[in-house]
Each structure stands twice: as structure tokens, then as C-alpha cells.
Amino acid sequence: TRTFLRGPDGRRPVFGGIEKFQRDPHWRDLILFHEYFHGDEGAGIGASHQTGWTGVVAKLLQQSGE
Incomplete structure (x- = not known):
């Protein structure tokens, strides 16, 4: 889940080196759910419109926090 959270430097791993995001x-607060993620850095790669499994996991995480 830390892939989507801001680190101490204010950067989100999911955005990689894209400074605009x-x-x-x-x-910076519009989170994209990518098809898959870089294994070492956490940057989102692949299609951002194919949100199937990532979207399901995000929904489950949200529900578990409620």
C-alpha cells in the first residue's frame, strides 16, 4: 500500500519520475491505478485504464479500514 502513499520527501512511488504528478x-492527489508496478521502485507501469485487480485490491483495503 505504500506505493500510493507519500514518503517523507512528499513523493509517491506510484508516480515514479513524473514530476507533474x-x-x-x-x-499530485489524483491516484492512477496501473496494470502492474515496478518491483523495486513501485512506479506504476503498464496501462492505467486496466484497473481490474488493482481496483479490487484498493476497494478491499478501503473496506478493511472502515
């Missing part, structure tokens, strides 16, 4: 206040 990391720093721009209009984009």
Missing part, C-alpha cells in the same frame, strides 16, 4: 497541486 509528484509536485503539481492539481495532479
